[in-house]
Amino acid sequence: MNNKIFAVFILLIFAASISAVSAFDLGDLFGAGENETVTIGGFDFNIPAGYDEESSKYSDDVLKQLEKYGLNVTGKTYMKDSTGVGIFVANFSDYELSDDEVLDIMGGNATTIKNVDGLLNFDESYAFSHVKDNCLIVITSTDKDVIGDFIIA
Template identity: 35%
Template sequence: MNKKIFLFSIAVLIAIAGLSVVAAVGADSQGETVTIEGIDFNIPKGFKENKTFEIVNQSDETAGLSYVMNGKSFEKGADFMSLLVSEYDGLEVTDDIVAATGGDAKNIGGQDGYMANKNPYTTFSYHKNGKLVVLSTDNPDLFEEFIV
């Protein structure tokens, strides 16, 4: 009987060690989460923030509407991704407003939005929590990795 308990204990320890390795690998490949104005983004492993392009509470106006922008940019080798969140004074951003930014309707990472090629980069714009979210990159395959 003691031999069975010993073997069972070893099996449990091996299973726990295996799960720990899987969890560590999964967490490592996920990267980290960054929040900009209440919107979460996944930053894939290997991407580093380029603080030169950070935007903090930059106010602007277009067509008589005031808005505040916040954004961050990330790089990995030749790839880059810029994340921009804009909040408009007295206006909740809707799909109609996002459609006006141009592009083709797409669903990326479960998020409905509009993708536009603005050579040499591509944008994906959508609304979330009443805000305009714009991702810009040189590699459109990366959009899904950043959207939470």
């Protein structure tokens, strides 16, 4: 496998873990609202009530670096109290990689969350990775129990 592709996916993992850990929140001062559906990289995700989108300059910079490699990556970070969640979608269709090759790069233990098969690993934060339609979808969190709340199956 091309070392450049491997490096790009390693950067994606790093960006996802840093985003989920480094974001901060002052709390939801006005009470919880309703769940929201957002589209990231062409896929819909549930954002539970009380989670606010956070901007992380560091993760924005890493995403820009990944674009230089030609990898189309989009992502957003959400916070609720001290729980951070990052959602990242990387389109790998131009790299002629199979779904299994992409998941092998990500690593982790085979896990099913809300009827979605993928891999779960831990390195400063939890990361659930799965592939769909030539895209790698990674949801990271400081709390693995909330990852399923963001998945629309």
